Amino acid sequence: MPSGAELSDEPWVSDNSFSCQIYVDGLMQLAFTEHSGQRKFDVSADAKSGRLGGFDRLRASDVSDNAVISHTRSVVMAPCPKAGRNYILDLELPNAEGDHSDAIERFVRSYLPTGLAAMGC
Structure with missing residues (x-):
């Protein structure tokens, strides 16, 4: 995250979703979304086709087994048997420049068990 004078967030919560956008000086730097209860789909195929943005x-x-990463974004699907169906984590650095894929992948790897537990998986 870049330094700045003002840090703000916009969280959103529902029964099976959580989303948060983080802003530095009014510019979105991080978009983070989790869903549980999702149908299974091929993340790689949907990402390549543009259906995931x-x-x-x-x-x-x-x-x-069902995850993709790019320089500024990652989408991961994991089984969520307790809550039924699947869990999705979508993390994006919308205004970042350069390749942040290694840092994103490390974060997602460390966060995934916590996210799965928080969503009842």
Whole structure:
């Protein structure tokens, strides 16, 4: 995250979703969304086709069997048997420049168990 004078967030919560956008000086720097109870789909195929929005230099991620990562974004699907269906984590750095894929992947790898537990998985 860049330094700045003002840090703000916009969280949103529902029964099976959590989303938060982080802003520095009014510019969104991080968009973070979690969903549980989702139908299974091929994350890589949907990302390549554009159905999941834009990715810069997309590649598969070993964070889960159904995950992709790019320079500024990652989408991961993992089973959520307790809550039924699947859990999705979508993390994006919308205004970042350069390749942040290694840092995103490390964060997602460390956060995934916490996210799964928080969503009842």
